[in-house]
Amino acid sequence: MNENLFTPFTTPTLLELPVVVPIILFPTLLLPTSKYLINNRLITIQQKLVQLILKQMMVIHNTKGQTWSLMLMSLIIFIASTNFLGLLPYSFTATTQLSMNLAMAIPLWAGTVITGLRFKTKSSLAHFLPQGTPTPLIPALVIIETISLFIQPMALAVRLTANITAGHLLMHLIGSATLALLTISLLATSLTLVLLVMLTILEMAVALIQAYVFTLLVSLYLHDNT
Template identity: 85%
Template sequence: MNENLFTPFTTPTILGLPAVILIILFPTLLLPTSKHIISNRLITIQQNLIQLIMKQIMTTHSAKGQAWSLMLMSLIIFITMTNLLGLLPHSFTPTAQLSMNLAMAIPLWAGTVITGLRFKTKSSLAHLLPQGTPTPLIPMLVIVETTSLFIQPVALAVRLTANITAGHLLMHLIGAATLTLSTISLPAASLTLMLLVLFMILEVAVALIQAYVFTLLVSLYLHDNT
């Protein structure tokens, strides 16, 4: 049993050195690959899912936006595999760290904003001031819209961090309750164990959904700037 609730979120070390880089690279080993001309069923399912997700995300984009398709697909695959990695016993979830999520969100958001300022300068600046705004409210609305623009990457990172962290904390609490009740009442421990299994299934869904939501929001920011 962990010492406290936040032990699963501490960075693991190997011989006193942080193991975050190795953990971040580990999900790539979970993706099946094939060197043969004819793929197996698992790789075929993987390719079909990637094509389906790409179609859902990139359909409404222009040619400039579709140039980001490889980056967005790599992003959703990386976040998905990292979230699922954190559900394994005695594992570490990098996406539960706000610093890592900010490191993903800020460059992607900045890239979309710079793209908009480069190719659609007037349209991008026009978003800072809604049409028909009364003259006395113009300075205040410009400040509000500018602030909301800079909050977007923070909202991306905090949303992913909060959902992953909350789920892991609840799983930790339910698991601790199951271990405690196993020495007191087996029927009650069985009920909490069933609840833990159901919550585990829910966490798998949350891991997939949060990866999709993060990528979809980046795609929407890109769509507004291309």
């Protein structure tokens, strides 16, 4: 019986109960913390990376936008650690689930929009109708801008889901091909194994890049509304 290609993306269960919540909470256990006054090297490196990313992401924001810094840093660390854990054998990648990515994207997007409507009402409403628009195009342009606004969270979630799922599927296919060629040709097996290792390195980079892109887009939405 052939295994379904999408089997690794099905939600795992324990005693017929989904175990998504423990899986989502597990990455937080991997972040080292210190109980002493002097940090060790690992925690120091972690803090330096967090400060570097925070500086790059918050440089465009004003004081009101900088209040979101803790949430944005928690988001990028969570997505990156979840993506990395999904690269381990016999693991489950929570970010391959569109429902979970939508559950992250919609509240964050809605928070930025509500913030804009509350503190920059005129500026936020002005985005629906750029200055100098011809009168006959006003109804159509308002509809188009409204659709583009409401499609932003869907674009965030689909982008993350598609990139992580596509990479994992490709790794699954090349890994299956490597095992199938093991008894046929040693040369072909070596080539596919090298390709699999290179793809794994690429997926590690994609795991970080997609976390950064997701958080950066949320940061840009926030910048437009603060």
